[in-house]
Amino acid sequence: MDESLRLAFKQFQHLWKPASFPSKTLLLKEGDVARKIFFIKKGCIRNWFNHEGKEISFQFFFEGDAVASVESFNKQTPSPYSIETIEPTEVSWLVAEDMQQMRAHPLINTYLMDRAIDRQAAFIQHFFSFLRDTPKQRYQNLLAGRPQVIQRVPLQYIASYLGITQVSLSRIRAQIK
Amino acid sequence: MDESLRLAFKQFQHLWKPASFPSKTLLLKEGDVARKIFFIKKGCIRNWFNHEGKEISFQFFFEGDAVASVESFNKQTPSPYSIETIEPTEVSWLVAEDMQQMRAHPLINTYLMDRAIDRQAAFIQHFFSFLRDTPKQRYQNLLAGRPQVIQRVPLQYIASYLGITQVSLSRIRAQIK
DNA sequence: ACGGCTTTTTAACAATCGTTAAATTTTAAC
DNA sequence: GTTAAAATTTAACGATTGTTAAAAAGCCGT
Numbered sequence: 001m002d003e004s005l006r007l008a009f010k011q012f013q014h015l016w017k018p019a020s021f022p023s024k025t026l027l028l029k030e031g032d033v034a035r036k037i038f039f040i041k042k043g044c045i046r047n048w049f050n051h052e053g054k055e056i057s058f059q060f061f062f063e064g065d066a067v068a069s070v071e072s073f074n075k076q077t078p079s080p081y082s083i084e085t086i087e088p089t090e091v092s093w094l095v096a097e098d099m100q101q102m103r104a105h106p107l108i109n110t111y112l113m114d115r116a117i118d119r120q121a122a123f124i125q126h127f128f129s130f131l132r133d134t135p136k137q138r139y140q141n142l143l144a145g146r147p148q149v150i151q152r153v154p155l156q157y158i159a160s161y162l163g164i165t166q167v168s169l170s171r172i173r174a175q176i177k
Numbered sequence: 178m179d180e181s182l183r184l185a186f187k188q189f190q191h192l193w194k195p196a197s198f199p200s201k202t203l204l205l206k207e208g209d210v211a212r213k214i215f216f217i218k219k220g221c222i223r224n225w226f227n228h229e230g231k232e233i234s235f236q237f238f239f240e241g242d243a244v245a246s247v248e249s250f251n252k253q254t255p256s257p258y259s260i261e262t263i264e265p266t267e268v269s270w271l272v273a274e275d276m277q278q279m280r281a282h283p284l285i286n287t288y289l290m291d292r293a294i295d296r297q298a299a300f301i302q303h304f305f306s307f308l309r310d311t312p313k314q315r316y317q318n319l320l321a322g323r324p325q326v327i328q329r330v331p332l333q334y335i336a337s338y339l340g341i342t343q344v345s346l347s348r349i350r351a352q353i354k
Numbered sequence: 355a356c357g358g359c360t361t362t363t364t365a366a367c368a369a370t371c372g373t374t375a376a377a378t379t380t381t382a383a384c
Numbered sequence: 385g386t387t388a389a390a391a392t393t394t395a396a397c398g399a400t401t402g403t404t405a406a407a408a409a410g411c412c413g414t
Contacts, residue, residue, distance in 0.1 A: 058305070117248075123304070131338075132228045161308075164401075167403080331390095331392095332391075333392085
């Protein structure tokens with residue numbers, strides 16, 4: 001992020017509102033329409049959806065990450081998933097209208113588009129690992145590439161993220177140690 | 178696609194070049210830089226990457242679809258995957274510079290962005306099925322939702338698309354019939 | 355520090371998957 | 385149409401996973 005972009009962001013600083021939440025707080029409930037985008041100052045968040053009574057986590061976010069139910073936020077449609085804190089979390093948040101205002105700034109718009117593309121690339125890489133790797137390899141990739149996920153996220157959430165059960169993850173961990 | 182958009186596309190008709198390829202023709206080789214975007218008039222195409230000597234297919238395209246190694250095409254970087262015809266295929270194609278020219282048109286740009294978002298949504302749905310469904314359910318979803326994939330794409334390609342081996346797919350098919 | 359609750363691990367068994375190899379069917383070239 | 389090559393199915397076996405249940409470990413509030 002260069003200086004001119006930083007300045008552009010400062011112009012809109014007044015739009016951002018601070019908030020703090022305890023762990024296990026729903027910031028957005030599956031089926032509701034997203035009105036806010038969150039920027040994590042401190043803490044940890046997961047995105048998950050319900051499938052036959054089971055919670056399936058599919059994304060984790062940490063300090064510096066922006067979190068929103070993007071489609072729901074942009075189109076004002078029901079969100080296909082929930083957003084929930086994992087740790088006590090401090091955020092800055094913004095409503096959709098204010099986000100539109102920021103997007104009007106070309107530098108910020110370009111920056112946000114680039115971040116969206118980066119996230120998509122990471123998403124595709126994670127997806128590819130389901131085609132290419134075994135669950136054990138997927139766990140080892142996570143351990144090597146994003147150790148803070150394993151340090152900070154409860155294993156039950158990680159299991160569904162890897163596409164396996166808690167029991168299977170526990171066995172994999174026992175094999176490696 | 179409404180009338181004004183159709184007119185906008187017509188303006189750039191002269192940029193599109195026709196080409197025909199036999200089946201199993203590489204339109205882009207993994208590691209090469211993508212220079213073209215293809216629009217399928219007739220036929221069928223797959224995207225795949227090599228992993229330890231095995232071909233892993235992850236997307237299929239049919240008549241009306243636009244196909245390119247998007248990141249490679251946009252950033253002029255090596256493509257992480259190959260693009261290959263499955264059937265004898267007729268396409269219209271365009272080089273990156275001409276695509277930029279078309280993107281300058283607001284209607285076309287909006288249309289292309291919307292299609293990109295649609296594709297991403299479909300991609301995410303496919304990804305979710307790896308977290309939520311068994312391989313058998315994934316096959317049945319494909320059979321119900323995109324029957325032409327099963328009718329036109331060789332089963333060995335479909336197997337890797339579903340994240341399983343050809344043998345396992347064959348067993349699943351035997352169970353269902 | 356204590357109890358109660360949640361999370362993680364372990365165990366046992368059935369079901370599914372991967373692997374290798376062979377048999378069968380389909381496809382394509384001459 | 386015949387034949388060779390490719391694709392698909394079937395078989396057998398070992399490895400991995402899901403499921404259910406119980407045990408162990410960790411966490412939180414009092």
